[in-house]
Amino acid sequence: MALAVIGAGFGRTGTNSLRRALEHLGFGPCHHMYEVRDNAEQLPLWEAALEGAADWDTIFAGYRSQVDWPGAAYWRVLTQVYPDAKVILSTRDPVAWHRSVAKTILPLLATRGQRETPYLNRLSTHNRRLIDLGLFDGKLSDPAHAIAVFKAHLAQVQATVPPERLLTFDVAEGWAPLCAFLQVPTPEDPFPMTNTVAAFQAGAGEGI
Numbered sequence: 001m002a003l004a005v006i007g008a009g010f011g012r013t014g015t016n017s018l019r020r021a022l023e024h025l026g027f028g029p030c031h032h033m034y035e036v037r038d039n040a041e042q043l044p045l046w047e048a049a050l051e052g053a054a055d056w057d058t059i060f061a062g063y064r065s066q067v068d069w070p071g072a073a074y075w076r077v078l079t080q081v082y083p084d085a086k087v088i089l090s091t092r093d094p095v096a097w098h099r100s101v102a103k104t105i106l107p108l109l110a111t112r113g114q115r116e117t118p119y120l121n122r123l124s125t126h127n128r129r130l131i132d133l134g135l136f137d138g139k140l141s142d143p144a145h146a147i148a149v150f151k152a153h154l155a156q157v158q159a160t161v162p163p164e165r166l167l168t169f170d171v172a173e174g175w176a177p178l179c180a181f182l183q184v185p186t187p188e189d190p191f192p193m194t195n196t197v198a199a200f201q202a203g204a205g206e207g208i
Helices: 015-024 033-038 042-050 071-081 094-103 105-110 118-136 143-160 175-182 197-204
Strands: 005-007 086-090 166-169
Touching: 005 015, 005 071, 015 033, 015 086, 015 175, 033 042, 033 118, 042 118, 071 118, 071 143, 086 143, 086 175, 094 105, 094 143, 105 118, 118 143, 143 166, 166 175
Parallel strands: 005 086, 086 166
Antiparallel strands: none
């Protein structure tokens, strides 16, 4: 099963809501950081990807779509490996995005080495290398720097992916643009809105 949808948006841009929406529309299972948190066999594959030895077909075996980190960090290569997949760039107001990051991801990254299990410590180490050090030059906590990286990422994806293959999407827009882009009927059910800051802090976060 090849990926039909590639999520290029950073974490904390409504990626879990998008995951649930894609699965509701028939594009599941959808890979999300939750999958790495909950399946120990996943992490070694992502660690290998970070070292430049990715096995994408094994990583995404059984998945029809992907959103969130770690996959979003590899959006460029994934668009080449899966040339028929559509690309969704989830986004939100950049200032609100960093405020959310500061209340969720950053506190978890700060507790690496002190997590509940050795596996979560190992996952946190990987995620710090991939996200904070790799994408944000170790300055994810710096609002001006992080927001600049966020905006540059949006611009880079939009400049790289052909317009007919790309949807820039804020989950606040609901079903209409997503369903039109994927050419599927619009559900009657409400669009899923999940993984709020409160839920993340209560223990439902991505395992960062």
